[in-house]
Amino acid sequence: LDCLLYFVIGNNLPFKTQFEGLQKARDWGFKVPTQSKLAKNLNEVFEYINYWDKHRHDLPYETDGVVIKVNNLQHQEELGYTAKSPRWAMAYKFKAEQVTTKLNSISYQVGRTGAITPVANLEPVQLAGTIVKRASLHNADQIEKLDIRIGDEVFVEKGGEIIPKIIAVAQRGNQAEPTKYITHCPECQTELVRSEGEANHFCPNFYGCPPQIIGRIQHFITRKAMDIDGLGGETVALLFNAGLVTNYADLYELKKDQIIPLERMAEKSAENLINGIEKSKTIPFERVLYALGIRYVGETVAKKLAKHYKSIDAIAQASIMDLILVDEIGDKIAQSVVQFFENQENIRIIDRLKSFGVQLESGEEDVLLSEKLKGKTFVVSGVFEIYSRDELKKAIEDNGGKVGSSISSKTDYVIAGDNMGPSKLEKANQLKIAIITELDFKQMIDA
Known part of the structure; x- marks a missing residue:
């Protein structure tokens, strides 16, 4: 394995731009890609994209596109994040590589919510650096739209160079009849349901269908959920198949001597698992x-x-x-x-x-410290001395207020620090929104 770094995170960093940060990381001895370029305008951005669309295959690793980032770190902070991604970066994806191969069969997987996902089993084929044998068909509508049938020669590509998907039929096979979607769960034989407006069929046997039970427990233990050390997806399946757990509450009654006899388990790993479960009781x-x-x-x-x-x-x-x-x-x-x-x-x-x-x-x-800011929406902009930006946002929420990501007619106050974005200042003035300092804000919550 190798590791190439592309971003330095921290407060009071000794540089002011993304590009300077990359060079500083190189100076410190980290491996940083040398292909990064500082573009002065959009024409240079597209020149860079067009160059790497042709030359990406010369790199010693697979890549699926180019990420364009705002260079100024202060501007990055001003733009902020959505729940899932930064507003100051955008990915440009290259056109995916395509191959053709034969569809041998279709199988059906059951997820933790009971959703059924049809999967195409393919004649193995080389695609974008790996051998592809399977591809998701998503749902019954997609199968019908593609009119895909067993024995067909199909076009396959990788969505984002990662997930293989069938995009069309290349040549019809010998199967005359259209593919019929299954009517019963492949795991527990319960009749499937499909609600109006839903893309997927579902198995309604929520508490009796093994993949749903295992999937829910696997979700429960994930890092962003209970983060239980020593317990992985395969171990959950082992515990279920051994009759030791049938829901996530059962985890808290497990004993070390029940776990040790399981495959790939020893005293130390069993002990780690029990400790991990105990520690999860502190998760907020x-x-x-x-x-x-x-x-x-x-x-x-x-x-x-x-x-x-x-x-x-x-x-x-x-x-x-x-x-x-x-x-x-x-x-x-x-x-x-x-x-x-x-x-x-x-x-x-x-x-x-x-x-x-x-x-x-x-x-x-x-628990809220007060409701002094109840019903008020604040936007935070600039650099502050008393608070960090995160501390300011927490103080707003702790006192019943709401933090807005951008200025709108619903904004009540803009808390302005040094180097407040000029566009935000202009918009706040246009909408006649009160602009206050962090000292003004402190007085509001201390009053």
Whole structure:
């Protein structure tokens, strides 16, 4: 393995731009790609893209595109992030390489939510540096749209140079009849359902279908959820198949002598697993809520719900209308949350998690310090002396306010530091939004 670095993270860095940072990292002895270039305008950006579209195959590793970044670190900080990605960087993807191969069969996988994913089993073929044998067909609509049939010669490419996908039929095989999508779960034989507006078919046997049970426990232990050291996806499957766990609450009753006889387990690994499970009891409520695997409740939604309701009991008692009133929670999420807590098996599992000491309410540090800023939206811009930007945002939220990512008519205050972005200043003035200093803000929350 080798490691090429491309970004330096830190406060008060000894440089002011992305490009200087890369050179500084090289000077410090880190491996940094030499292909980076500082472009003065968009024409130079596209020249760079066009060059590497042809020459990328000369590199000693696979690459699927070019990332364009704002060079000035202060501007990067001003632009900020969405929940998933920076606003100051954009990926340009090259056209994917295509090959043809034969479709030998179609199998069907069951996910942790019960969603069925059809998978194409292909005649092995070399594609973008690897041998490809399988490709996702996504859902019944995609199969029908492509009119794909077993025995067909198909075009395959890698989405983002990573995930193989079939994009069209190259030549019809001998199969005269169109592919018929399965009607029953391949794992538990339950009849599949498909709700209006849903792309996927689902197996409704939520508590009896093995891949769903294993998938939910695997989700529960992931790094962004309960982060249980010593426990991986394969071990979860071993525990389930041995009859030791049938839901994630069962993990907290495991004993070392039950685990040691399992394949690839020894005393030390069993001990690490038990310690990892015990340590997970300190994971904060918002991550536990995400770990429960409620449909449509990802990391961001879990944070919103945990911050608003403070405990699992309060969420369980909320109606659809109550939930919709929470910032960024819509109909679909609200209905899914209510359905989850209407299920008595889920309530029983949550009661067990409580009895084991899992964090199902916010700690003292998550409780609002005051509601002085309730109903007020703030945008933070510039460099500050009393607070860091993150500390400012936390102080706003701790006192009941909301942090906006950009200035709009809904913004109540802009907290301006040194080097505030000129475009933000202009927009704030246009919309007649109050511009305050960090001292003004401190007085608001100390009053």
